[in-house]
Amino acid sequence: MTGFRLGYVPGVTPAKWSRMWTERLPRIPLELVQVSAAEAPELVRRAELDAVLLRLPIDRIGLHAIPLYVEQTVVVVPKDHVITAADEITTDDLADELMLHPEDDVLDWAHPPGRLIEDRPARTADAVELVAMGTGLLVVPQSLARLHHRKDLTYRPLTGVPESQVALSWPEDQTGELVEHLIGIVRGRTVNSSRGPALPKTKAKAKPQPRPAPQKKPRRRR
Template sequence: MTGFRLGYVPGVTPAKWVRIWAERLPRVPLELIQVTAADAPDLVRRGEADAALLRLPIDRTGLHAIPLYVEQTVVVVPKDHVITAADEITVDDLADELMLHPQDDVLDWDRPPGRLIEERPARTGDAVELVAMGTGLLVVPQSLARLHHRKDLTYRPLTGVPESQVALSWPEADETGELVEHFIGIVRGRTTNSTRGPATPKAAKKSVAKRPVAKKQPDRSRQKPRRRR
């Protein structure tokens, strides 16, 4: 059986699911492919990955997608910023703040909060560098704030804004491949004995020989001894 190729976008950590895959399908290698949020859907459409962990919304043309979990949205700020005095921030708290809006922003905004800086950095990582320089603040999913962690920066939960939804996506087809079905079962928490999951691949099965049934021997303990003539 061939291997399984799984794409994943920055901030998403597939380690738990990869570990379960290795336990259940030890003979089927799983290859991880890191991909940008913008490129993830096309990676699956082109067949360069069998499935991908990405963030919604996406153009679902030719793709299936099942939501897995929702990420907390946070605002990244310098550690000495006045906002750090609060445990949670609202959109109104950012009304007078200069805000960075990177071109690879994964949040589905009607309009980002605060006063937007006209020049948009290309990537989230570039925007984080600008926050450290005091240029502005940045709103991102919590996983991206952790990914780009710096000692001189921190973040606070932000309410009243879109949240990021992580999903598993795979190509539309008349029949979903067996390995994709296995991974869907893993991310949905199905057990190996679940009737909804596919059968164990033949490569991972072990044949069990039937033990021969021993013939029952007669009980001689109750038989009367023969008399000698």
């Protein structure tokens, strides 16, 4: 039977939803495909993926997108940086700091904090390497900070900046039953929810009937 290809961007963990899919639709394989944030929307438009878990904002032309949850924004710093003395950081704390702004940045900035380094790294992973070298600091969603964890780096929550929003996206003209099942899973609907399509029913096994107790034969009179 044809499977379902679900893409996901770095930092998003679809394992729980994948397990639920397998429990509810065991005959339809779910293939998980990690993709970059930049290419995710186009892969769905070209039908190379049936749906994708990505971060908003995106160009929604030809796509549906339903927000699922919001990620906390953090600043990644060397472990010996003075900022680590605080439990939480504000944008004012970064005013004099050199900041890295990778080209694959997923946050919707109006004015990024700090003094931006003009030479922008291409990827978040490259920016993390530069933080470790002492070149600058980096602001990312918390899941990306965890993904690129290093022993010589840490991070602190950052207030007063945009948060990233993870969403499920799929083509506007491809909202079939499998997509509806996936929507139900990521939104936490139960199997018996009336809002989703009906799952194929399995025949219940007939319970074995107890055997009748053997009847005693009447004794013959002599």
